[in-house]
Amino acid sequence: MTTNIYVIVEHRNGVLRDISWEAVAAGKKLSADLGAELTCVLLCGTGESMAPQLASEVPKVIVVENPVFETTNSEALILTLKELLKPQGSYLVIMGASNSTLDLAPGLSVALNAALATDCFSLEVKNERLLASRQIYSYKINSVVSFKNSDRVVLTIRAGSFQFSPVGDAKGTITNEPCPIDEGKLRKRFIKYVEAEKGDVDVSSADIIVSIGRGIGDEPDLDMFQSLADSMGGVLACSRPIVDKNLLPKYHQVGTSGVEVKPKVYLALGISGAFQHLGGIKGSPLLIAVNKDARAPIFRVANYGIVGDLNEVVPALEEKIKSLKG
Numbered sequence: 001m002t003t004n005i006y007v008i009v010e011h012r013n014g015v016l017r018d019i020s021w022e023a024v025a026a027g028k029k030l031s032a033d034l035g036a037e038l039t040c041v042l043l044c045g046t047g048e049s050m051a052p053q054l055a056s057e058v059p060k061v062i063v064v065e066n067p068v069f070e071t072t073n074s075e076a077l078i079l080t081l082k083e084l085l086k087p088q089g090s091y092l093v094i095m096g097a098s099n100s101t102l103d104l105a106p107g108l109s110v111a112l113n114a115a116l117a118t119d120c121f122s123l124e125v126k127n128e129r130l131l132a133s134r135q136i137y138s139y140k141i142n143s144v145v146s147f148k149n150s151d152r153v154v155l156t157i158r159a160g161s162f163q164f165s166p167v168g169d170a171k172g173t174i175t176n177e178p179c180p181i182d183e184g185k186l187r188k189r190f191i192k193y194v195e196a197e198k199g200d201v202d203v204s205s206a207d208i209i210v211s212i213g214r215g216i217g218d219e220p221d222l223d224m225f226q227s228l229a230d231s232m233g234g235v236l237a238c239s240r241p242i243v244d245k246n247l248l249p250k251y252h253q254v255g256t257s258g259v260e261v262k263p264k265v266y267l268a269l270g271i272s273g274a275f276q277h278l279g280g281i282k283g284s285p286l287l288i289a290v291n292k293d294a295r296a297p298i299f300r301v302a303n304y305g306i307v308g309d310l311n312e313v314v315p316a317l318e319e320k321i322k323s324l325k326g
């Protein structure tokens, strides 16, 4: 039976990333389900500000400081985590599924001789067995996996799958452990972050998003959609086919290979609701969908749906909004 849960937290520029808090949420859930002790592991340049934040949410925080952890280096992380975790008994290791953990998680599972399930969107305990849900075949099929004869498991969790609700009064302990690595012997080194292209609009921080999909047709009147977005005080975003057709730049694309958004209102126009698109919409916005096909998958997740042609619905919506605004 699993006795310990270790959440490996991720940070950038000295700030804990959202995905780390979601991993903490997953850790808290499994800690309650399994009766296992929850510990956050923070490998960083300095834990001064991040460690107390974690300690206000979980019972234990282990900090290992080394300048190499200011950025990301899976080799250094694996070597350190191996030293920390190898002597422990049975445990689960949880981390976010992110660019940084793409090589960290499998490498660590090999180093620890642990089972691995990546990009899990749900974790459950049934009859004392851990079940992890993940998607396979380009997200077409959900699979539920269990871990045979394994008392060590490494899990990564998909962004947006576990909701973190801060408590703030955990009064956890903070323990500093020495860093076991010799930086000079590392074969991998971090060179630099390359920031994604920044555009004239930042859809990632917009509260109101009007998002257009392939349903706008081959010769769309983009001004009509921009005008609706303007009337709502929102910004224009899109699904991937719109970027593929060069109708909008990449930084407008919402989804797993685009931008993650956290709006209050998301109006999806002519978007079918593919998982890769919905995967970019975090939290629970008010999701309104307009689609001419009543069976479009987006209607399964939308709060409100309008079955109709965009060319009729969009001008009507804008007129209504303008008349309401006076």
Ligand SMILES: Cc1cc2nc3c(=O)[nH]c(=O)nc-3n(C[C@H](O)[C@H](O)[C@H](O)COP(=O)(O)OP(=O)(O)OC[C@H]3O[C@@H](n4cnc5c(N)ncnc54)[C@H](O)[C@@H]3O)c2cc1C
Binding pocket: 138, 212, 213, 214, 215, 216, 217, 238, 239, 240, 241, 242, 253, 254, 255, 256, 257, 258, 259, 269, 270, 271, 272, 273, 274, 275, 276, 277, 280, 290, 291, 292, 293, 296, 308, 309, 310, 311
């Ligand atoms: C590895 C990978 C990563 C991906 N990443 C992303 C991503 O980040 N973001 C993303 O969006 N996609 C991504 N995709 C693509 C994704 O799988 C879908 O193909 C894409 O989201 C579909 O876009 P869509 O809904 O605009 O188009 P479609 O699926 O073609 O849907 C168009 C919708 O418009 C409706 N429609 C048509 N005409 C009208 C009309 N006149 N009025 C009203 N409705 C109309 C149709 O009924 C249909 O439901 C990715 C795919 C892969 C394999």
